[in-house]
Amino acid sequence: MKVLEEVKPKVATKNLLEIRNLKKYFPIKGGVIQRTTGHVKAVDDISFDIQEGETLGIVGESGSGKSTLGRVILRLLSATDGTITFDGNNLTHLKERELRNYRKDMQIIFQDPFSSLNSKMNVYELIEEALVIQTKLAKPERKKKVEAIVEKVGLRIEDLQKYPHEFSGGQRQRISIARALVNNPKFVVCDEPVSALDVSIQAQVLNLMMDLQDELGLTYLFIAHDLSVVKHISDRIIVMYLGRVAEIAPKNNLYDNPKHPYTQALLDSVSVVDRGENRVPEREKIVLKGTMPSPANPPSGCAFRTRCPFAFDRCSQERPELTEVEPGHFAACHLHTGVKDPVSKLVQYS
Incomplete structure (x- = not known):
């Protein structure tokens, strides 16, 4: 097993993502007419920035709002209030048609690679799908891009004709990573991408993600509950509790001197x-x-x-x-x- 590599400090650049006073409240319905009786405050007034090329880690107990925050940032869920500014553009209230211009630049890697991959599609179809939807590339160009990203994540060209159930958990997550990166995104939300994997495989996948970040100039929002994993991959870390930010600090400051x-x-x-x-x-x-x-x-x-x-x-x-x-x-x-x-x-x- 490859040993986890320590993250090297990055030179400060411009902000790629700016979050201001972000809220996500889910209504609670009750009664015969399903009247709103309250709200679940999953994300409650959060503000932070992410710089280009940075990995910002988010940790907290289950129910702290980590995954909801990631989905709201990507506009997979609509924000109740606040603003999301990506690469200088306010995405908060854009309609779906307007969001399509940004979808290829903002991707997500889910926790469970088996449930997030369509079992009826082979690897080639799974990865190519994003290119079909989000680009106008001809079939030969799409094939070239799919083969290139598959090799980058450590799989073989012959694996493209196989189906998800034919792979191990670590290999399936490599497929998920390839699918997220095939369109050359700028920003990737990593929603507990190694928590479903064996400990022996986690380090390999984490090192792959760090190598790809350096090679492709990616910016990560890395969500996890494992503090040791977050420490190795992150530059800064946010600690969330009950939908709110408890602490933000560079990783060494947070671990050596928590406030x-x-x-x-x-x-x-x-x-x-x-x-x-x-x-x-x-x-x-x-x-x-x-x-x-x-x-x-x-x-x-x-x-x-x-x-x-x-x-x-x-x-x-x-x-x-x-x-x-x-x-x-x-x-x-x-x-x-x-x-x-x-x-x-x-x-x-x-």
């Missing part, structure tokens, strides 16, 4: 290697108690306060804003907004 109690709890819940030689060897870990509240009825103030061991009165009364606590490091926590409280309890990896 939000929820981020620390996530780090404590898994075995994360290579946190740095100077980390505190022994300390009291933060253990998450209870379950995540319902996004249909989130707590007042800070969404995390019902599970936070450091919550105090202000946390229930006022929603903390995302604040820059260090250069490039943002956290939404009242422990970092000038309030004198027992911050010493918040043990940090430093």
Whole structure:
């Protein structure tokens, strides 16, 4: 198995994607006439940027809104409010016909390669389909592009006539990657692309994605729940909780010196290697108690306060804003907004 390669820092360039105050609320219907009685706040007022060539990781528990956020950005789901600006163009309210000009530049790799691939189509048909729909290329040109991308993802030309069930999970994900990249997109949402794979295969697929990013100049939004995977592939990381951003930071800052109690709890819940030689060897870990509240009825103030061991009165009364606590490091926590409280309890990896 190829060892995971460490991501090299990228030179800052222009923003490819700008998200401002993005919201996605799903209505809750009830009664005989199915009247709207409430809303599930899956994505609740999120803002961030992604630079060209960057990999922005998103982590959080199931139900935090990670996958919904990715689908709203791609306009697979319509936003309730906010703006999505891609390559200088506002996509938020474009109609489907107008969106077609951007579809080939924005692609997605799904979590389960078996369910996302049509079992009745062979590999050639699966990959060529995007070219048929989104380009005017002649059949010989399409064939050339399909064969080129198949070889780039590590499959053979003779595999093109096979069907998805004839491949292993890792090979099927390579087919999904080829299908997403055949149109030379600029931006790819990776929705937990390795979580359904064996650990022995994950590193191979991740390294393939990193190599393709360097070769093709791709920009990734990488969604995952595995913190060790996100660390290796990402440049910066967003931590989400209940549809909101808890923390944003460059990956090393986040792992070595997390500022939000929820981020620390996530780090404590898994075995994360290579946190740095100077980390505190022994300390009291933060253990998450209870379950995540319902996004249909989130707590007042800070969404995390019902599970936070450091919550105090202000946390229930006022929603903390995302604040820059260090250069490039943002956290939404009242422990970092000038309030004198027992911050010493918040043990940090430093």
